[in-house]
Amino acid sequence: MLQQLLETALRQTMNRLVRPMLHPAIPVPVQRRIIRQAYRSSFPPRGARFEETTLATVPATRATFGSDSRGAVLYLHGGGYIIGSSATHRGITGHLAKTSGCTVLTPDYRLAPEHPFPAALDDAEACWLALLEAGFRPEQIAVAGDSAGGGLALALAMRLRDRGQPLPSSLTVFSPWVDLTQEHLYAPEREPVLQAAWTSKAARLYAGDTPLSHPLVSPIFGDLGDLPPMLIQAGSEEILLNDAERLARKAAEADGDLRLEVYNSLWHVFQVHSGQLDRATAAMSRAGEHIRRHLAD
Known part of the structure; x- marks a missing residue:
C-alpha cells in the first residue's frame, strides 16, 4: 500500500513539476537550470562516492560504491542531448555503481544546440578510448545510458563495430530514444514526463543539418547486428515505449x-x-546483474 501511494505521489510530482518544464517554449538554458534542481529528488545510495575527473578532454564524474571494483561502466546521461549532466544523474549512477560492483564514469559530453551531432558521439568515443588507454580491457567495460544517452550508447557501439574497434562487454539502456523522427511514438493513456513537442525540438537541435533518420542519430535505422548483449528497460507510461519495443x-x-x-x-x-521506489530498485538490481554477468574477470 505504501509503495502504491509513493508511485502515485512520484507520478504526480513528475506530471506537475517536471513535464511542464519540458516545453519547447522554455529556453534551453532555463530548462538546464530547472532540471538540475528537479534531479535533487533522485538520491544516490548511502556510501556512494563521487569524484570529478576527466576522460580524454571530457569532464566526467566517477561514481564508486564499496572497496572493490570489477570493471567500469561508461554511463551516458539522458536529457534529449540538450540538458542533463553527470551531476543530475548522481542518483542513478550511484545506484548502478552499487548494483554492478563497477566504477561508473559519466562524461559531460557536449550538448546541443551549441554542439550538434556528432559532438556527443565523438565525446563518447573519446571517453571509451580513454578507458582503454587507462588499462581497462574492452571486456571489462560496459556501456549504459538513459533516454538520449541510451540512443547514444547504441550509436557508440555501432560506430566502434563499423570501425573494427573492440566492443564493450554489454549494453544497458533505460527508456532509450532511438528514433528521433518520432514517426512511431507510443500514445499511452498518461505520460507523466515527456512532451512530444519538446522531444521534437530537441531532435532538431541535436541533429542540426544531419537527417533525423541517420543511423547514428536514430540507431533504429542502423544495422543492429554483432552488438554486445543488451538489456532494455522501459515503462508502460511513456511515449518512447515503442522505441524500446522496436529496438x-x-x-x-x-x-x-x-x-x-x-x-x-x-x-x-x-x-x-x-x-x-521498490520496483525502480529492483530494475536497477537487474541492470547491475546484467552488467556483472557479462564482465570478464
Missing part, C-alpha cells in the same frame, strides 16, 4: 542477445527513483 524486435531479427523488460504503470527513466 528489441530489430535486435532480435539481427540475432542479437537481448532482454526487454517493460514495467507496467511506470514512466520514463523511472530508475531515477531507485532507493525510494
Whole structure:
C-alpha cells in the first residue's frame, strides 16, 4: 500500500513539476537550470562516492560504491542531448555503481544546440578510448545510458563495430530514444514526463543539418547486428515505449542477445527513483546483474 501511494505521489510530482518544464517554449538554458534542481529528488545510495575527473578532454564524474571494483561502466546521461549532466544523474549512477560492483564514469559530453551531432558521439568515443588507454580491457567495460544517452550508447557501439574497434562487454539502456523522427511514438493513456513537442525540438537541435533518420542519430535505422548483449528497460507510461519495443524486435531479427523488460504503470527513466521506489530498485538490481554477468574477470 505504501509503495502504491509513493508511485502515485512520484507520478504526480513528475506530471506537475517536471513535464511542464519540458516545453519547447522554455529556453534551453532555463530548462538546464530547472532540471538540475528537479534531479535533487533522485538520491544516490548511502556510501556512494563521487569524484570529478576527466576522460580524454571530457569532464566526467566517477561514481564508486564499496572497496572493490570489477570493471567500469561508461554511463551516458539522458536529457534529449540538450540538458542533463553527470551531476543530475548522481542518483542513478550511484545506484548502478552499487548494483554492478563497477566504477561508473559519466562524461559531460557536449550538448546541443551549441554542439550538434556528432559532438556527443565523438565525446563518447573519446571517453571509451580513454578507458582503454587507462588499462581497462574492452571486456571489462560496459556501456549504459538513459533516454538520449541510451540512443547514444547504441550509436557508440555501432560506430566502434563499423570501425573494427573492440566492443564493450554489454549494453544497458533505460527508456532509450532511438528514433528521433518520432514517426512511431507510443500514445499511452498518461505520460507523466515527456512532451512530444519538446522531444521534437530537441531532435532538431541535436541533429542540426544531419537527417533525423541517420543511423547514428536514430540507431533504429542502423544495422543492429554483432552488438554486445543488451538489456532494455522501459515503462508502460511513456511515449518512447515503442522505441524500446522496436529496438528489441530489430535486435532480435539481427540475432542479437537481448532482454526487454517493460514495467507496467511506470514512466520514463523511472530508475531515477531507485532507493525510494521498490520496483525502480529492483530494475536497477537487474541492470547491475546484467552488467556483472557479462564482465570478464
